[in-house]
Every structure is written in C-alpha cells, then in structure tokens.
Amino acid sequence: MHYISKLTYYLVIILIILSINFFLPRAMPGDPLAYVLGENPDMPTRMTEEEREMRLAEYGLDKPLLEQYLNYMVGLSRGDLGCSIYYNTPVMDEILVRLKWTLLLTGTSTVIYMLLGIFLGAESAWARGKKKDTGSLITILTVSSFPTFFLGTLLAIFFAANLDLFPLGGARIIGASYANPFEKALDILHHLVLPAATLIIAHIGGTYLLMRNSMLSVLGADYILSARAKGLSERYIMNRHAIKNALLPVVTMAALTVQFMIIGTIFVEKVFAYPGVGNLLYDSVLRRDYPLLQGIFLFIAISVVIANFIADMTYLWLDPRVRDE
Amino acid sequence: MMMRISDLKTHFPTPDGIVRAVDTIDLSIRDTETFGLIGETGCGKTVLGLTIMRLLHPATTVEGEIIYKGQNLLEASEAEMRTIRGREIAIILQNPTTSLNPVMKVGEQIAEAIRLHQGLNKKDAAAKAVEMLDAVRIPSPSQRANEYPHEFSGGMKQRVMIAMGLACNPSFIIADEPTKGLDVTIKAQIVELMREMTERKAMLLITHDLSVARELCDRIALMYAGELVEYAPLKGIFESPLHPYTRGFLGSLPERGLVPIPGMSPSLIDFPDGCRFHPRCEHATEVCRREHPELVEFNAGHFVRCHHARS
Ligand SMILES: Nc1ncnc2c1ncn2[C@@H]1O[C@H](COP(=O)(O)OP(=O)(O)O)[C@@H](O)[C@H]1O
Ligand code: SF4
Ligand SMILES: [Mg+2]
Numbered sequence: 337m338h339y340i341s342k343l344t345y346y347l348v349i350i351l352i353i354l355s356i357n358f359f360l361p362r363a364m365p366g367d368p369l370a371y372v373l374g375e376n377p378d379m380p381t382r383m384t385e386e387e388r389e390m391r392l393a394e395y396g397l398d399k400p401l402l403e404q405y406l407n408y409m410v411g412l413s414r415g416d417l418g419c420s421i422y423y424n425t426p427v428m429d430e431i432l433v434r435l436k437w438t439l440l441l442t443g444t445s446t447v448i449y450m451l452l453g454i455f456l457g458a459e460s461a462w463a464r465g466k467k468k469d470t471g472s473l474i475t476i477l478t479v480s481s482f483p484t485f486f487l488g489t490l491l492a493i494f495f496a497a498n499l500d501l502f503p504l505g506g507a508r509i510i511g512a513s514y515a516n517p518f519e520k521a522l523d524i525l526h527h528l529v530l531p532a533a534t535l536i537i538a539h540i541g542g543t544y545l546l547m548r549n550s551m552l553s554v555l556g557a558d559y560i561l562s563a564r565a566k567g568l569s570e571r572y573i574m575n576r577h578a579i580k581n582a583l584l585p586v587v588t589m590a591a592l593t594v595q596f597m598i599i600g601t602i603f604v605e606k607v608f609a610y611p612g613v614g615n616l617l618y619d620s621v622l623r624r625d626y627p628l629l630q631g632i633f634l635f636i637a638i639s640v641v642i643a644n645f646i647a648d649m650t651y652l653w654l655d656p657r658v659r660d661e
Numbered sequence: 662m663m664m665r666i667s668d669l670k671t672h673f674p675t676p677d678g679i680v681r682a683v684d685t686i687d688l689s690i691r692d693t694e695t696f697g698l699i700g701e702t703g704c705g706k707t708v709l710g711l712t713i714m715r716l717l718h719p720a721t722t723v724e725g726e727i728i729y730k731g732q733n734l735l736e737a738s739e740a741e742m743r744t745i746r747g748r749e750i751a752i753i754l755q756n757p758t759t760s761l762n763p764v765m766k767v768g769e770q771i772a773e774a775i776r777l778h779q780g781l782n783k784k785d786a787a788a789k790a791v792e793m794l795d796a797v798r799i800p801s802p803s804q805r806a807n808e809y810p811h812e813f814s815g816g817m818k819q820r821v822m823i824a825m826g827l828a829c830n831p832s833f834i835i836a837d838e839p840t841k842g843l844d845v846t847i848k849a850q851i852v853e854l855m856r857e858m859t860e861r862k863a864m865l866l867i868t869h870d871l872s873v874a875r876e877l878c879d880r881i882a883l884m885y886a887g888e889l890v891e892y893a894p895l896k897g898i899f900e901s902p903l904h905p906y907t908r909g910f911l912g913s914l915p916e917r918g919l920v921p922i923p924g925m926s927p928s929l930i931d932f933p934d935g936c937r938f939h940p941r942c943e944h945a946t947e948v949c950r951r952e953h954p955e956l957v958e959f960n961a962g963h964f965v966r967c968h969h970a971r972s
Contacts (some may be wrong), residue, residue: 559759561711565746567743568774576773581762581763581764657809660812
C-alpha cells in the first residue's frame with residue numbers, strides 16, 4: 337500500500353515538472369521567438385511582421401495557451417521535445433544517443449562509490465581508533481576534498497598522458513571494429529575507468545564519513561548490547577544487526593546529494609570528452625541551444641525524481657517502522 | 662552455589678575522574694533462588710549485571726572474582742564468554758524498547774540465539790522461537806514472530822525480552838528492571854510470568870520496585886553507592902530492616918505512604934567519607950562521618966553495613 341502511494345506521489349511530481357518545463361519559458365519576459373531561435377539578446381534577428389508570424393505558427397506559438405499545453409503533452413508522450421537549434425535534429429534523438437553513456441558512467445560510479453563508501457565506513461567504525469580507521473579516514477577525506485574538475489584533470493595527466501595506462505578521453509575507440517563483443521566491452525571499460533574513478537573518488541567521502549559515524553552510534557545502541565548478551569560474535573552482530581540500522585541515514589543522504597553527482601558528471605564528461613549528456617549540456621549552454629537545454633533539464637529533473645524514488649523505496653525496504661506509518 | 666561474587670569492583674575511568682559504579686560487592690546466589698538487588702537509580706545495579714556478563718567496554722577496570730559453577734568469569738576468554746552468554750547466563754536488559762533491534766523481526770531476534778547455542782537449523786530455530794513466544798503468552802505467536810518490535814506494546818516487548826533471555830534455557834538469569842514503566846495489571850502479569858519461567862533457575866532480579874521484589878525474591882540486597890548496605894532473606898528485610906536506608910526504602914512503598922528518602926544519592930566519583938549514606942541519615946553520628954562501616958552478620962543470614970544497626 338505504502339509503495340503504491342509513494343509511486344503516485346512521484347508520478348504527480350513528474351507531471352508537475354513537465355508542466356513547469358512548459359510554462360516557465362513562456363512566463364519569461366521577452367520574445368518567445370528569440371528563445372526558440374536561440375538568439376543572442378545583443379543582436380536580435382531582424383524579421384518582417386510576416387516572417388515573425390510564420391515562425392510563430394511553425395512553433396505553434398500562435399495558438400491559445402491551453403492548446404499549446406495539450407499539444408506539448410501529446411508531443412511529450414510521443415517523445416517530441418522539439419528541435420535543436422544547433423543540430424537541427426529532434427532534441428530527443430540528440431539526448432538519447434548520449435544518454436546510454438551517461439547512464440553507464442553515473443550508474444557504475446554511483447553503485448561503486450555507494451557500496452565502497454558503505455563498506456569502508458563500516459570497516460572503519462569496526463576498527464574505530466585503530467590504525468586502519470585513522471588511515472582510511474585521512475586518506476579518503478583528503479582525496480575526496482579535491483574539486484571534481486581538478487581531480488579529473490590530475491588523473492588524466494598522470495594515468496593517461498604520463499603513464500599511458502588509459503585513454504585520455506572518449507567512450508570507445510572511434511570507428512573501431514571489434515572481433516567479438518568481449519573486446520568491445522573491454523574497450524568501453526578501458527575508457528570508463530578514469531572518468532568513473534574521478535566520480536567515485538570525488539563522492540565517496542560523504543558516504544564513507546556518514547556510514548562510519550552512523551555505524552559508530554549504532555554500535556553504542558542498546559540492541560547491540562542485547563545482541564552481545566546472546567553470545568553472538570562481533571562479526572555477526574556487525575553484519576546482521578548494525579549495518580542495516582546504520583544504512584538508514586546513508587540512504588537519506590544519497591537521495592539528497594544526487595544533484596552533486598549530476599554536476600560532477602558534467603565536469604567529468606567535459607574533462608574526458610566523454611560523449612554523454614553532461615558534455616552536451618555544457619556545449620549547449622555555450623551555443624544557446626535553448627530547446628536542447630530545456631530537454632536536458634527535463635531529463636535531469638526526472639532522473640533526480642527517479643533517484644529519490646529509489647532511495648525512498650530502499651528506505652521503506654530497510655525500515656519497517658516507516659512502512660507502517 | 663550458583664554464583665559467588667567477591668571483592669568485586671567496577672570502575673570507569675572518565676575525564677571527570679574514576680566512576681566507582683561497583684565498589685565493593687560480595688554476594689552469593691544459590692542454585693534456584695531469586696536474589697533481589699534493590700537500590701535507587703544510578704547506584705550501580707545495571708553495571709553489576711553487565712560486569713557479570715562481561716559486557717562492559719574493555720577500558721573498564723574490573724577487579725575481584727565472579728565464580729560461576731567453579732569458573733572465574735573475570736578470567737574467561739572472550740570466546741569462552743560467548744559460549745556462556747545466552748546459553749549459561751542470560752541477561753534481560755532494562756528498557757525493552759531500545760534493547761530490541763527495530764529493523765529485525767522479533768522471531769529472528771529470538772531464533773538467532775537458538776541457532777547459535779543449540780545448533781538448530783533456521784527452520785527449527787524459528788519454530789522454537791514461536792514456542793518461546795507462546796510460552797511467554799504472546800497471542801498468535803507464529804504471526805507475531807514475523808512482526809517488528811514497534812508493533813508490540815510495552816508489556817509485549819517485555820515478554821519478548823523474557824522469551825529472548827530464556828530461549829536457550831540458561832541456568833542463571835539476570836533480569837534488569839523487568840517491570841519498569843508497566844502499569845499495575847501488566848506488571849502483575851509479568852511478575853507471574855517471571856515466577857513461572859524461572860522456577861528452577863537462579864535469578865538476580867534488579868529492580869527499584871520493592872513490591873515486585875516481595876513477590877519474587879527469596880533474598881534481597883540493598884545497594885547504595887556501589888556497595889551492598891544490607892542483605893537478608895525476604896522476611897528479614899520486610900519485617901526487621903536494620904539499615905536506615907532500607908527503612909527509608911520501605912517507607913517509600915505505596916502502603917507506607919510513599920515517603921521518599923530525603924537528599925540525593927552521592928556522586929560515584931567522590932564518595933562521602935565514612936558511611937556513604939551519612940549525609941542523608943538521621944541517625945548519623947561522629948563515627949559515621951569518620952569510619953566506613955563493614956558489612957556484618959547481625960542475625961543469622963542477615964547482613965548490614967551500619968555503625969548503629971538496630972532492629
Ligand atoms: N560506561 C560508563 N562509563 C562511565 N560511567 C558509567 C558507565 N556506565 C555506567 N556509568 C555510571 O555508573 C553509575 C551506575 O549506573 P547504573 O548501573 O546504570 O545504575 P542503576 O543502578 O540505575 O542501574 C551511574 O552513575 C552511571 O553514570
Ligand atoms: S552508619 Fe551511621 S550514617 Fe551510616 S547508615 Fe548507619 S547510622 Fe546512618
Ligand atoms: Mg539500571
């Protein structure tokens with residue numbers, strides 16, 4: 337029951353986002369045409385009255401607002417996000433060809449940095465005060481305090497330019513023909529290592545630290561004493577009693593920090609010339625490709641909602657108390 | 662003799678000084694008796710229980726002897742202790758609400774100890790856990806076993822704690838304030854349950870509720886500022902209390918007018934010189950302020966720590 341009401345809640349949120357995406361540009365001051373045409377406000381395009389009307393009709397901007405809205409929604413349901421000014425191709429197509437790379441990059445990085453952060457945080461708490469704990473605490477906090485852009489550049493210079501262990505950029509060798517799927521996967525992985533490592537290192541600190549502290553406070557809880565009183569081993573108590581409780585704040589934080597992951601992805605894709613949506617966003621800002629930008633923002637907003645949905649579901653799954661509220 | 666504790670001291674080093682939570686305790690508990698340990702909050706009762714279980718932080722200083730079935734628990738290895746905890750000696754911790762893991766099913770919290778100590782497989786241990794829930798009179802036990810602690814009322818959680826403690830049939834039970842915070846009816850039910858379930862076991866019952874102690878205990882000890890000030894068979898305590906603190910405690914029983922003992926219990930870092938109770942004692946004299954009284958046998962089996970003990 338809880339899951340269904342959550343799902344409804346998130347569907348409503350997505351609907352609201354889609355509507356904002358429609359109304360916001362129309363509510364902005366200035367000529368809507370300038371917006372869809374990606375004009376530089378300092379050098380407005382000269383147009384006759386006729387040309388203007390033709391253009392407005394072309395974009396459906398002459399119709400009543402409600403009709404425009406309905407058209408927009410119908411268009412969305414067919415995957416129509418308008419046309420890119422720069423590429424002169426459907427926005428949806430431009431995003432979709434890049435989306436798989438971004439999903440691969442952020443997906444892998446998120447899974448790894450979360451799991452690794454949780455694992456190292458738990459291990460650190462377990463060895464509280466010992467060398468292993470202090471060592472990982474200092475190392476992780478130091479490396480993850482570098483800004484993403486700087487860290488990415490550093491890794492690129494060192495591991496790609498100097499040591500030549502990994503490619504400098506891209507997602508695969510362009511125009512390569514592979515003998516088998518395995519070779520292709522290997523090439524993709526080879527290209528993925530540095531950008532993913534950058535994202536992982538840049539984000540692991542928060543998860544690690546939160547997990548460590550959360551674990552430390554859980555280890556002092558009465559129910560842990562209870563578990564010890566049963567004669568259970570410390571390892572068992574850690575795995576079966578402590579971790580699940582300690583994860584709760586980590587899951588909450590993961591949901592609250594998706595936006596940092598998205599920003600990080602933009603920088604990393606830029607540094608490593610990774611052909612993803614982040615890179616496209618960066619370029620589109622410079623090119624004033626508003627329709628494309630709007631489409632990307634829509635995808636970002638939806639992915640934030642989906643990430644929150646996943647976090648919520650995980651929380652529900654972990655904590656029976658919330659389930660029954 | 663099930664357990665003999667001698668010269669036991671438990672001290673916590675803290676930034677403010679050494680907290681002498683247990684200082685010094687001697688007592689013996691017989692094979693099937695229920696021994697009541699009574700005292701105001703903060704006098705060291707829980708710490709004594711945790712010291713016996715060896716569940717305190719390693720930085721804690723513990724001295725003396727705790728002989729259980731001929732073995733000194735203070736010299737047992739951690740691995741040995743793990744085979745004793747839950748199987749030989751069980752503790753029913755105070756505060757069921759925080760002592761049950763909120764994200765683990767109640768049945769599983771009972772079954773895990775059974776799996777560990779009795780080597781049953783998952784399924785049999787789960788069945789045994791349901792039996793335990795049934796034994797502590799939890800209605801529809803097989804369904805309740807699959808529920809989480811927050812779905813249980815205070816009294817029901819206390820029953821779960823009892824089931825958890827008794828699951829592996831220990832010979833010695835430490836029950837820490839098992840009736841705290843329960844209303845009168847529920848309290849009476851829990852007392853009845855405890856009586857029944859610990860019939861042929863030794864139990865150290867920690868409580869500050871004299872009416873519960875009167876229902877369950879064979880002998881009672883009063884603890885004040887880390888030490889025992891009086892202990893005797895039940896009758897001795899209720900009919901001829903010797904120590905002013907004991908008399909004060911009896912005076913705080915509902916039928917005797919709920920008169921609280923005046924003053925506050927002392928800090929366990931700096932005890933008053935002489936008798937630790939003297940700042941609150943109406944009978945205190947010069948010698949009480951100067952000399953720490955010894956625990957002496959005033960009548961047969963009736964011990965008291967007071968310069969002016971009288972019946
Ligand atoms: N780990 C600890 N470190 C320092 N002091 C402690 C610790 N545990 C308990 N104490 C102190 O020991 C005293 C006795 O506590 P406790 O045994 O819990 O009292 P109670 O008789 O109410 O059960 C209290 O003053 C408490 O603050
Ligand atoms: S020794 Fe003195 S102060 Fe202490 S309880 Fe006895 S009479 Fe009171
Ligand atoms: Mg206590």
